[in-house]
Amino acid sequence: MVELTHTFCMDIHTCLTTVENNYALMVTGLREEVIAMRNELISMIGHVSQLYQSLSTPLIQLWTLIKQVDDMEERLEHVCEAIGQDLEEPTRHHDSD
Secondary structure, eight states: OHHHHHHHHHHHHHHHHHHHHHHHHHHHHHHHHHHHHHHHHHHHHHHHHHHHHHHHHHHHHHHHHHHHHHHHHHHHHHHHHHHTOOTTSOOOOOOOO
């Protein structure tokens, strides 16, 4: 009976050791997976930041150009008012022949 109990306890010990080792391997694997996912997320954030910068620069340039065109149109209106010409009126070129 004692030998049977000893064998049973040794089997339980072996099973518990296997479970403990498997648990440790699982925790290590999960930890590595979380680290890999975190690194990938950091990389993606960097790419998104670069993409945002590459998209925002042309938009800023476009808004700047629109503002410049608006300013030029306003100045042109003042010039036309000063010389008495309508903006919609076609300009006449005088040939010097």
